[in-house]
Amino acid sequence: MSPSSLDELIEALRCLPGVGPKSAQRMAYHLLQRNQRGAARLSQALQRALEVLRHCERCNTFAESAVCSRCANPQRDPALLCVVEMPADLAMIEQTHAYNGMYYVLMGRLSPLDGIGPRELRLDRLIARAADPALREVILATNFTNEGEATAHMISDLLAARGVRTSRLSRGVPVGGELEHTDSGTIAQALIERRAL
Amino acid sequence: MSPSSLDELIEALRCLPGVGPKSAQRMAYHLLQRNQRGAARLSQALQRALEVLRHCERCNTFAESAVCSRCANPQRDPALLCVVEMPADLAMIEQTHAYNGMYYVLMGRLSPLDGIGPRELRLDRLIARAADPALREVILATNFTNEGEATAHMISDLLAARGVRTSRLSRGVPVGGELEHTDSGTIAQALIERRAL
Numbered sequence: 001m002s003p004s005s006l007d008e009l010i011e012a013l014r015c016l017p018g019v020g021p022k023s024a025q026r027m028a029y030h031l032l033q034r035n036q037r038g039a040a041r042l043s044q045a046l047q048r049a050l051e052v053l054r055h056c057e058r059c060n061t062f063a064e065s066a067v068c069s070r071c072a073n074p075q076r077d078p079a080l081l082c083v084v085e086m087p088a089d090l091a092m093i094e095q096t097h098a099y100n101g102m103y104y105v106l107m108g109r110l111s112p113l114d115g116i117g118p119r120e121l122r123l124d125r126l127i128a129r130a131a132d133p134a135l136r137e138v139i140l141a142t143n144f145t146n147e148g149e150a151t152a153h154m155i156s157d158l159l160a161a162r163g164v165r166t167s168r169l170s171r172g173v174p175v176g177g178e179l180e181h182t183d184s185g186t187i188a189q190a191l192i193e194r195r196a197l
Numbered sequence: 198m199s200p201s202s203l204d205e206l207i208e209a210l211r212c213l214p215g216v217g218p219k220s221a222q223r224m225a226y227h228l229l230q231r232n233q234r235g236a237a238r239l240s241q242a243l244q245r246a247l248e249v250l251r252h253c254e255r256c257n258t259f260a261e262s263a264v265c266s267r268c269a270n271p272q273r274d275p276a277l278l279c280v281v282e283m284p285a286d287l288a289m290i291e292q293t294h295a296y297n298g299m300y301y302v303l304m305g306r307l308s309p310l311d312g313i314g315p316r317e318l319r320l321d322r323l324i325a326r327a328a329d330p331a332l333r334e335v336i337l338a339t340n341f342t343n344e345g346e347a348t349a350h351m352i353s354d355l356l357a358a359r360g361v362r363t364s365r366l367s368r369g370v371p372v373g374g375e376l377e378h379t380d381s382g383t384i385a386q387a388l389i390e391r392r393a394l
Contacts, residue, residue: 002258002259002284002288003249003250003259003260003261003265004261005242005245005246005248005249005250005261006246006250006259006284008242008245008246009242009243009245009246011242012235012238012239012241012242012243013239013242015228015232015235015236015238015239016213016224016227016228016235016239017223017224017227018220023215025285026214027213027214028246029283029284029285029304030213030214031212031213031243031246032246032247032250032259033304033305035212036247038209038212039212039243039246039247040243040244040247041209041212042209042210042212042213042239042240042243043239043240043241043243043244043247044209044240045202045205045206045208045209045210046206046209046228046236046237046239046240046243047237047240048202048205048206049202049203049205049206049225049228049229049236050229050233050236050237050240051202052200052202053200053202053203053229061199062199062200062203062229063200064200064201064202068200086226087199087203087226088222088226091199107226107230108230
C-alpha cells in the first residue's frame with residue numbers, strides 16, 4: 001500500500017553495506033522528511049562519481065584521470081612500491097609523512113570465504129607493475145589481520161619467484177603504548193622481532 | 198590528494214542517519230568497487246522519490262497523489278482515526294488486519310531535546326483533521342517510549358479540550374510472552390490494567 005517510489009528507494013538503499021530492511025526504511029524516512037537537500041546531493045554525487053571515477057593505471061586507486069596525480073608526481077621515489085588494501089590505508093600512510101615512494105592499492109584482500117582469490121584481486125596487474133626496472137623494493141602494508149597477512153604472504157611468494165625484494169611493516173607495541181594494556185600476542189611479536197640498540 | 202568526486206560522494210553519504218566518516222568511506226568504496234549498478238539505482242531512486250513523493254493531505258503519510266489510496270478508500274471506517282508516529286508503525290498495524298479505520302501519521306514525535314515541539318510536529322493539522330464530524334474516536338498508537346507517551350498525552354489533552362474522544366493502545370504482557378522473560382515494568386502495568394474475565 002505504500003507508494004512505489006518509496007518502496008524502490010528503501011530497496012535501493014539496501015545496496016549499502018551493513019544496511020538491512022529496517023535501517024533502509026529509517027534512512028528513507030529521514031532523507032524525505034528531514035534532509036531533502038542531502039538526498040538530492042547524494043543522488044548527484046553518486047551519478048557524478050560513477051561517471052568520472054576510474055582506477056589509476058599505475059597504482060589502481062580511484063582517480064579522475066588515467067594516471068593519478070600521485071603516480072604522475074616526479075618528486076616521488078620510483079624505487080619503492082608500497083602495497084595497501086584500500087585507499088583509506090594509503091591515506092593513513094601519507095599522513096605519516098614518512099614515505100615518499102609509490103603505491104599499489106589492491107582494492108581488497110584475499111578472502112576465500114567471500115570468493116576473493118588471487119584472480120579476483122587481479123594480482124597479475126600488481127606483478128606487471130612490480131616488473132618496473134626502476135623498482136628496488138616492494139613494501140607490503142596490508143593489514144595485520146588473518147586475511148591481510150595471508151595476502152601479504154601470497155604476494156611475497158609471487159614476487160620472490162620473480163626476483164623482486166619484498167618487506168613487511170614491523171609489528172610491535174604501539175608508540176605510546178603501555179605493556180599493561182597491550183595484548184599478549186603483540187608483546188610476543190615485539191619480543192620475537194626485537195631490535196638491537 | 199583523493200579525487201574530488203570521491204570526496205564529495207563520501208561527504209554526501211554522511212547525510213544518512215548513523216553514518217559517520219568511516220562508514221561513509223566504506224560505503225563509497227563498496228559502491229564504486231563492488232556495486233556500481235546498485236549505486237546507479239540508488240541515485241535514480243533518490244531523484245525519483247524527491248520528485249514524486251509528497252504528504253497525503255488527509256493522513257500526512259508519504260503519497261504520490263494529493264490523497265493517498267488508503268484515505269480515498271470508501272471501504273474504510275471514517276469514524277476511527279489511529280494516530281501513529283511513522284509510516285512503519287502504520288504498516289505494522291495494517292499487518293494485524295484488526296483495524297479498518299483511518300490513520301494520521303505524525304512523521305515524528307515530541308522530542309524537546311531535538312527541538313521538536315507541537316509546532317514542529319504540526320499538531321494543528323491533526324487537530325483540523327480530528328474536527329471531521331464523521332469521527333467518533335481517535336486511537337493514540339504512538340510508541341510506549343517516553344517520547345511516544347508524552348506525545349500521546351499532549352494530543353489527548355488537545356483533543357479532549359475540543360470534545361474529541363481519545364483512547365490509547367493497551368499495555369501488558371506480549372502475546373506468547375512468558376512472565377519469567379518479561380520486564381517488571383511491563384508486568385506492573387499488566388497488573389494495573391488487568392481486565393475482568
